[in-house]
Amino acid sequence: MPNFRIAPSLLSADFARLGEEVKNVIAAGADIIHFDVMDNHYVPNLTMGPMLCEAIRPHTTAPIDVHLMVKPVDALAASFAKAGADIITFHPDASDHVDRTLALIKDAGCKAGLVFNPATPLHYLDHVMDKIDMVLIMSVNPGFGGQKFIPEALNKIRMVRQRIDEYTAQYGGEIWLEVDGGVKVDNIAQIAEAGADTFVAGSAIFNTPDYAATIAAMRAELAKIA
Ligand SMILES: O=C(CO)[C@H](O)[C@H](O)COP(=O)(O)O
Helix, strand or coil: CCCCCCEEEHHHHCCCHHHHHHHHHHHHHCEEEEEEHHHHHHHECCCHHHHHHHHHHHHHHCCCEEEEEEEHHHHHHHHHHHCCEEEEECCHHHHHCCCHHHHHHHCCCCCCCCECCCCCCCHCCCCHHHCCCCEEECCCCCCCCCCCCCCHHCCCCCCCCHHHHHHHHCCCCEEEHHHHHCCCCCCCCHHHHCCCCCEEECCHCCCCCCCHHHHHHHHHHHHHCC
């Protein structure tokens, strides 16, 4: 069975109690904190900046996975690396120089990844497979939590899984395949079957009264995958 990781998105957490929410959701069995950064320019919403990342950093030793939905990318990527991010992903269509942005993130000591919106072509992976630690497939259009999973994302996940497997079989290393948007207890197994190993879930976890029960239910679904 692959090493499955559950990454609750703070987008649906109680922003007035973020430190507590971070602690609670990790204690409930989550692996990673997913931190959504929206700039009201690349996406039509405004969320959290590096100061909030720095503020939650002392509340957990779990990796903080920063998803930059911003344009331009580089200055904020550097600020989030300083603020304690472990993983920084960005949208290649928002960066003028994808290779340079990846290098900036890696040089700052973080893992780096590319994010693909539902309509972003995968050719951005062509010359950078050796520089990425993660591919994040958006299964909704970015900007808001609580949207419905777009089924076409499953085909894209399968294509990326094949690409990662072929690359790592030849060159070694590890590249995580994360999926974000509309992930729920009742579709997580199907998403895993398509090839994802890391699952962002916002509303599905934070909008339930018992985080541990929801995460356990997700893991029970994932355990059904051979
Ligand atoms: O990046 C995002 C939206 O841009 C969110 O992480 C994502 O939508 C998670 O929310 P939910 O699980 O409620 O769909």
